[in-house]
Amino acid sequence: MRRTTPVAHVAAASAAVLCLGVLLTGCGSAAGTGYAAVGAAGPSDGTAPTKPAPPPGDVELTPLDGDGAGTNHSGPSGSPAPSGRPAPSAPDPSSGTAGHAPSGAPGTPGAPPTAPPGSPAGPSTGHGGDDAPGSNAPSPPGGSPAPEPPSPTIPAGPDAPSGLVVGKPVLADTDVRWCQRITIDFLNTGDHPVTAGTVTFGSHVIGALGIDWATLDSTHPLPLPLTPDTPATGTWRVCVDAWRVPLGMHLDTKDATFKWK
16 A cells, blocks of 8 residues: 655645635636635624625724825714814804803904003093193184284384284275375284374475485374284375376385374
């Protein structure tokens, strides 16, 4: 009798397993696309599966590395967001405060500004307050600006009241050649009114060739009283005898002197 060695038994078993694998692969599908079944095809109790089976044990979600942008979105029930943080719950439409921040919260539009911690409290500087720029500026007496003095000016003469300013006479022709209209502005910048005084005009008779033939004086009252800080204007019609100004001649009343009582 021929004896078989253990090596021959191992080789025969290996060849049988290889042949079985080739037969199973060839019967599973068409040539070139065969698959070998590995493991159980269903539950261990032998029943056919009718729905997806849940994985055994607990499931832990781990966020991916990166900026957290993904295609998964959390639902309104507060399921975890892609970043791993729980999503905020949906606001309750029945509550009247959904989506509104407290009226006094810092940074809310319309809320008053808050001072930084540790800063000293001070008075408000809003519009209309006592600290507004210009609120303490002195106003002129009477609430109106001081009047402008006349310009140019002439001397008020000896013994003139203090602060009296006299403007230069303004001449104008009239309907006759022997009369002239004269206007003088006054401004009393002193502390007391001027209640007395006269003006004397010197009218020069000028010939056709510019020769000064004569000077005729006339005295007239002033527009009194001249109260402080109140402009006043005097207007006079100064005339001489008609025969003193023949045809071709004219008057030039360029002198004005004042007498103060």
